[in-house]
Amino acid sequence: MNSLNSSTIKVLELYSGIGGMNYALRGSGISGKVVAAMDINTTANKVYQHNFPDENLLQRNIQALTAEEINSYGIDMILMSPPCQPFTRVGLKKDVSDSRTCSFLHLLSIFPHLNSKWKYLLLENVKGFENSEACQLLLTTLEQINFCYQQFILSPSMFSVPNTRHRYYLIAKRRPLTFIFPVQLGVTDRALTYFEKFLINDKTLKKHAWLMDIVGPNSRRSCCFTKAYSHYVEGTGSVFCSKPTEIIAEVFKFNRNEEINPEQLQLLRSLELRYFTPQEVARLMCFPDDFSFPPDITIKQMYRLLGNSINVFVVTLLSPTDHNMQRDYAHIRDDRCITVHEITTKLAIEHSAVQEMNENFVPFGIPVY
Numbered sequence: 001m002n003s004l005n006s007s008t009i010k011v012l013e014l015y016s017g018i019g020g021m022n023y024a025l026r027g028s029g030i031s032g033k034v035v036a037a038m039d040i041n042t043t044a045n046k047v048y049q050h051n052f053p054d055e056n057l058l059q060r061n062i063q064a065l066t067a068e069e070i071n072s073y074g075i076d077m078i079l080m081s082p083p084c085q086p087f088t089r090v091g092l093k094k095d096v097s098d099s100r101t102c103s104f105l106h107l108l109s110i111f112p113h114l115n116s117k118w119k120y121l122l123l124e125n126v127k128g129f130e131n132s133e134a135c136q137l138l139l140t141t142l143e144q145i146n147f148c149y150q151q152f153i154l155s156p157s158m159f160s161v162p163n164t165r166h167r168y169y170l171i172a173k174r175r176p177l178t179f180i181f182p183v184q185l186g187v188t189d190r191a192l193t194y195f196e197k198f199l200i201n202d203k204t205l206k207k208h209a210w211l212m213d214i215v216g217p218n219s220r221r222s223c224c225f226t227k228a229y230s231h232y233v234e235g236t237g238s239v240f241c242s243k244p245t246e247i248i249a250e251v252f253k254f255n256r257n258e259e260i261n262p263e264q265l266q267l268l269r270s271l272e273l274r275y276f277t278p279q280e281v282a283r284l285m286c287f288p289d290d291f292s293f294p295p296d297i298t299i300k301q302m303y304r305l306l307g308n309s310i311n312v313f314v315v316t317l318l319s320p321t322d323h324n325m326q327r328d329y330a331h332i333r334d335d336r337c338i339t340v341h342e343i344t345t346k347l348a349i350e351h352s353a354v355q356e357m358n359e360n361f362v363p364f365g366i367p368v369y
């Protein structure tokens with residue numbers, strides 16, 4: 001621990017389980033170090049220790065933790081996934097009266113006594129937590145100790161990971177720190193899902209469902225995104241659906257000449273058709289991952305600007321230094337294209353077949369105009 005440099009963020013990982021938060025911290029690129037991880041479960045701890053043999057894992061009941069002990073670690077950040085059974089949809093939802101919530105309530109009671117070096121909190125729980133009394137107590141406590149916060153309901157499927165797992169996330173910072181997200185995702189009374197903003201509304205579904213070009217995570221194609229994307233439907237760019245193609249085909253079985261009835265509209269809604277986000281469109285246009293928009297640019301403006309822009313990869317191939325180079329495009333077939341999933345996630349460009357294609361281009365054949 002002594003070898004940490006002064007810019008390394010010291011992290012306390014509570015309810016550490018098998019170490020998902022530790023992996024996330026490492027994956028985030030933040031220069032952070034778990035200075036203590038705590039969990040009561042011996043089996044989970046065995047797995048944690050197996051994967052993180054050098055971490056300071058403590059077999060502890062968090063309910064017995066004191067503010068003095070936490071302060072002694074000199075932490076900057078707390079990561080935690082408190083037990084979710086008191087809030088699960090299928091459970092009894094005993095909330096604050098469930099004994100498994102006691103340790104969490106205890107933590108809330110000691111938060112005001114933690115010193116101000118502690119500046120960041122990330123909490124994960126099940127969807128449903130946002131409606132609990134425990135969540136309300138958490139938000140009230142954060143206000144009291146002068147933390148600002150943002151809440152999200154997110155699922156990996158929203159980030160093109162082929163798995164659904166809706167979870168509540170709260171991130172909080174000690175004021176005067178603030179959030180600098182280009183798109184404010186915070187909510188006051190209800191946690192909004194990020195992709196909810198991009199869902200296609202009922203009016204558009206009713207009028208234009210047949211005109212939509214629907215692509216999924218495994219598609220190897222998508223239509224050109226124009227500057228009218230999300231404003232007009234026809235010919236302005238593909239829309240995204242994470243459901244299997246058979247389900248989409250089933251929903252679209254109805255007669256396209258008849259007006260859509262409420263039952264059909266419900267089926268269409270169940271597909272959760274959405275527009276690609278500006279960031280996804282940027283990735284499909286092969287902008288690098290560090291491309292971003294300033295915070296004051298609206299989503300409509302983002303689509304307009306992207307629609308007016310270029311595919312960066314294609315222009316890379318047309319590098320002026322290769323002015324008269326002729327390339328062979330013949331071997332590029334649809335099945336060599338990377339998938340929508342690959343390109344809209346961070347895994348994109350560098351590691352992908354795009355790179356491979358780039359390297360495999362042979363300078364002969366079709367002239368580049």
Ligand SMILES: C[S@@+](CC[C@H](N)C(=O)[O-])C[C@H]1O[C@@H](n2cnc3c(N)ncnc32)[C@H](O)[C@@H]1O
Binds near residue numbers: 016019040060
């Ligand atoms: C939702 S899981 C956390 C999962 C963890 N984020 C992971 O990646 O595996 C909740 C954890 O809290 C632990 N836990 C529950 N009550 C506890 C308490 N009073 N003290 C310490 N750990 C506790 C459980 O053993 C369980 O591992």
